[in-house]
Amino acid sequence: xxxxxxxxxxxxxxxxxxxxxxxxxxxxxxxxxxxxxxxxxxxxxxxxxxxxxxxxxxxxxxxxxxxxxxxxxxxxxxxxxxxxxxxxxxxxxxxxxxxxxxxxxxxxxxxxxxxxxxxxxxxxxxxxxxxxxxxxxxxxxxxxxxxxxxxxxxxxxxxxxxxxxxxxxxxxxxxxxxxxxxxxxxxxxxxxxxxxxxxxxxxxxxxxxxxxxxxxxxxxxxxxxxxxxxxxxxxxxxxxxxxxxxxxxxxxxxxxxxxxxxxxxxxxxxxxxxxxxxxxxxxxxxxxxxxxxxxxxxxxxxxxxxxxxxxxxxxxxxxxxxxxxxxxxxxxxxxxxxxxxxxxxxxxxxxxxxxxxxxxxxxxxxxxxxxxxxxxxxxxxxxxxxxxxxxxxxxxxxxxxxxxxxxxxxxxxxxxxxxxxxxxxxxxx
Amino acid sequence: xxxxxxxxxxxxxxxxxxxxxxxxxxxxxxxxxxxxxxxxxxxxxxxxxxxxxxxxxxxxxxxxxxxxxxxxxxxxxxxxxxxxxxxxxxxxxxxxxxxxxxxxxxxxxxxxxxxxxxxxxxxxxxxxxxxxxxxxxxxxxxxxxxxxxxxxxxxxxxxxxxxxxxxxxxxxxxxxxxxxxxxxxxxxxxxxxxxxxxxxxxxxxxxxxxxxxxxxxxxxxxxxxxxxxxxxxxxxxxxxxxxxxxxxxxxxxxxxxxxxxxxxxxxxxxxxxxxxxxxxxxxxxxxxxxxxxxxxxxxxxxxxxxxxxxxxxxxxxxxxxxxxxxxxxxxxxxxxxxxxxxxxxxxxxxxxxxxxxxxxxxxxxxxxxxxxxxxxxxxxxxxxxxxxxxxxxxxxxxxxxxxxxxxxxxxxxxxxxxxxxxxxxxxxx
Numbered sequence: 001x002x003x004x005x006x007x008x009x010x011x012x013x014x015x016x017x018x019x020x021x022x023x024x025x026x027x028x029x030x031x032x033x034x035x036x037x038x039x040x041x042x043x044x045x046x047x048x049x050x051x052x053x054x055x056x057x058x059x060x061x062x063x064x065x066x067x068x069x070x071x072x073x074x075x076x077x078x079x080x081x082x083x084x085x086x087x088x089x090x091x092x093x094x095x096x097x098x099x100x101x102x103x104x105x106x107x108x109x110x111x112x113x114x115x116x117x118x119x120x121x122x123x124x125x126x127x128x129x130x131x132x133x134x135x136x137x138x139x140x141x142x143x144x145x146x147x148x149x150x151x152x153x154x155x156x157x158x159x160x161x162x163x164x165x166x167x168x169x170x171x172x173x174x175x176x177x178x179x180x181x182x183x184x185x186x187x188x189x190x191x192x193x194x195x196x197x198x199x200x201x202x203x204x205x206x207x208x209x210x211x212x213x214x215x216x217x218x219x220x221x222x223x224x225x226x227x228x229x230x231x232x233x234x235x236x237x238x239x240x241x242x243x244x245x246x247x248x249x250x251x252x253x254x255x256x257x258x259x260x261x262x263x264x265x266x267x268x269x270x271x272x273x274x275x276x277x278x279x280x281x282x283x284x285x286x287x288x289x290x291x292x293x294x295x296x297x298x299x300x301x302x303x304x305x306x307x308x309x310x311x312x313x314x315x316x317x318x319x320x321x322x323x324x325x326x327x328x329x330x331x332x333x334x335x336x337x338x339x340x341x342x343x344x345x346x347x348x349x350x351x352x353x354x355x356x357x358x359x360x361x362x363x364x365x366x367x368x369x370x371x372x373x374x375x376x377x378x379x380x381x382x383x384x385x386x387x388x389x390x391x392x393x394x395x396x397x398x399x400x401x402x403x404x405x406x407x408x409x410x411x412x413x414x415x416x417x418x419x420x421x422x423x424x425x426x427x428x429x
Numbered sequence: 430x431x432x433x434x435x436x437x438x439x440x441x442x443x444x445x446x447x448x449x450x451x452x453x454x455x456x457x458x459x460x461x462x463x464x465x466x467x468x469x470x471x472x473x474x475x476x477x478x479x480x481x482x483x484x485x486x487x488x489x490x491x492x493x494x495x496x497x498x499x500x501x502x503x504x505x506x507x508x509x510x511x512x513x514x515x516x517x518x519x520x521x522x523x524x525x526x527x528x529x530x531x532x533x534x535x536x537x538x539x540x541x542x543x544x545x546x547x548x549x550x551x552x553x554x555x556x557x558x559x560x561x562x563x564x565x566x567x568x569x570x571x572x573x574x575x576x577x578x579x580x581x582x583x584x585x586x587x588x589x590x591x592x593x594x595x596x597x598x599x600x601x602x603x604x605x606x607x608x609x610x611x612x613x614x615x616x617x618x619x620x621x622x623x624x625x626x627x628x629x630x631x632x633x634x635x636x637x638x639x640x641x642x643x644x645x646x647x648x649x650x651x652x653x654x655x656x657x658x659x660x661x662x663x664x665x666x667x668x669x670x671x672x673x674x675x676x677x678x679x680x681x682x683x684x685x686x687x688x689x690x691x692x693x694x695x696x697x698x699x700x701x702x703x704x705x706x707x708x709x710x711x712x713x714x715x716x717x718x719x720x721x722x723x724x725x726x727x728x729x730x731x732x733x734x735x736x737x738x739x740x741x742x743x744x745x746x747x748x749x750x751x752x753x754x755x756x757x758x759x760x761x762x763x764x765x766x767x768x769x770x771x772x773x774x775x776x777x778x779x780x781x782x783x784x785x786x787x788x789x790x791x792x793x794x795x796x797x798x799x800x801x802x803x804x805x806x807x808x809x810x811x812x813x814x815x816x817x818x819x820x821x822x823x824x825x826x827x828x829x830x831x832x833x834x835x836x837x838x839x840x841x842x843x844x845x846x847x848x849x850x851x852x853x854x855x856x857x858x
Contacts, residue, residue, distance in 0.1 A: 170645035174641045200460055215601070381600060
């Protein structure tokens, strides 16, 4: 039977989903495997960096006071009393007109307060004793990298929930994280539905299409930082489907089905939700594409029924599934990042509902410019490959002209936003 | 002995490195593992999408000519002669005032040229025969997704060398790529050098620092799309080091050493290059940080001697190693993407050489704005974690003021640029 569906605003739909936000468990992974994961704990400096005063150059460590009278006419000479490479410590105290040959990174010897770069010294020997001379004075503190000048002990460097990028890796190594506390990846199950679906390895048949959504979503799941569990396709038998969903739910944190949720006689999803006693949070959203996105919850676990249309499915994932994954990793900005951009082309379609146009963001002389990335139908697959943003066009307009300012949601951004939905659906303000 | 080094411009250094550009071998990976890899072959549509005229909605397929007279006063009735779900084909030809119940995605039956959405129909039975009626006419073509409207057979959809993102995954699935031709990941070896280095698991000791560069570079290698092979630390024995490098070179496409390349007595690298008969392409660059970056080549393989200073090492990797990796994957834009941004804070340091300031890019009302991400010394580690760009400040200036327009190189961008170096080092123009 045909079900009557009441569309709700996007922001309301996101709210209802985020009511089921959960926190992923924590685990430790070796540092070599931490790149790209999400920190489960803030990184706090447990020592100063540098941990000791050190030399930024190869040269000679001296007492600056001894250099006071140096000039080209009257070079001052120093007795070279030793040398230290990086990693070693000069054990003696350096005295009057003495110098220590010092390498980049080595600690400043006791008594010294300046380093003279190698290029500015002249070295020689007398009676089997090494000397060096300089032709100008150096002030106290010259060429010294002071303890703590980069990072002071106790500083919180990175908050929990942040992505581990190459720079964060350097911090983790610096502060001794051989094992890194990260959030365990959320496990997202994917089931494809639809009797029209062929797998990529199958030949085309009349009336059938290849299953593109499952593979697309797998990559979206990975991009969001979670782990995929693909359960294949639903059978045509309702009892088997119910069993399938029950079993899948045991193994995942979130279950996504794609396809078969259009308003039609053949749709099993409502029956499945009922059979497993899942509460439907909504089954229609005032947006294009993706209006027939359904989300249900059972024992705190979310079931996303995304559209079978590729563009609708893609949008549904990014708006509703991505933030619930990111927030599981302690991220305070789990939603797509919202920015403003100049529309680079006319968009003339009238727009009863809020529309998310798959688009390409570019820069022109430092300004964000955006153009639709291709064919704009819910069923389109071509426009997804080059999309790195959604243009958000509020409902109730007759179209948008090139040069207008529009809101965009960025797809390849690591920063995200806390809540991009204020004042974005103008028709619902 | 101290070696005299002649600095060369950055663009010249990049040119010398790119002379050794190579192409990675190709391999096939299962579609489920293709996300994030680089396409080794363009994707060309081998069929139209949709492959047949199909219905975008649930409803009834009709011959539009039969609906001509329909109005609210005079509904037109159609005999329902069958139904088709997605994936099935209606085998008969639909005749005069006949209709077929059709589901989203199902092919339009022969004879029909319009679809009426379910909501606009009234259904009833008479003498065990199903009927539906409509109250307005539908034009030929109404609610039909035409064959090829999304993608036409023969179109090149994605060029080789592009990253496989979720949208590309959808295309690969659509066109039957159960196995995907991708470039084999380049294997990049990493050797840390420096007697001052402790591993992350070791306790701090006087004069020593933890090895942060190797782990940072591992993540940079992964971010660039290549595979890491970590060979640990060099020993202090020159003969052993030479042997170490010789063996490592057998197993990698590119070898990176980090540390130990400052101008100093303890530096083994020049001796190693000589011993293995590697040609030094350059050993000093007119830039900060990273001026002592050395690159050598042996039998067509590049050896990068990056600085031991974290910021210098990081910059050296992104400017010189990243493009050689990306170009190995057939990418026509292997270099960091260059854009313009507004400087969000003063930068007062005088600048004899081109400077790459680790920075954070942000948007303000659709404009790119950038500020340095922290402590700006070659040895800094703190400023890398939040950096997503380099501000490029040409040499020969006394400083830059907030509000000025500057060039930036983007670090987390997937698009890259073909050659960002034209007119960027103003002192060398």
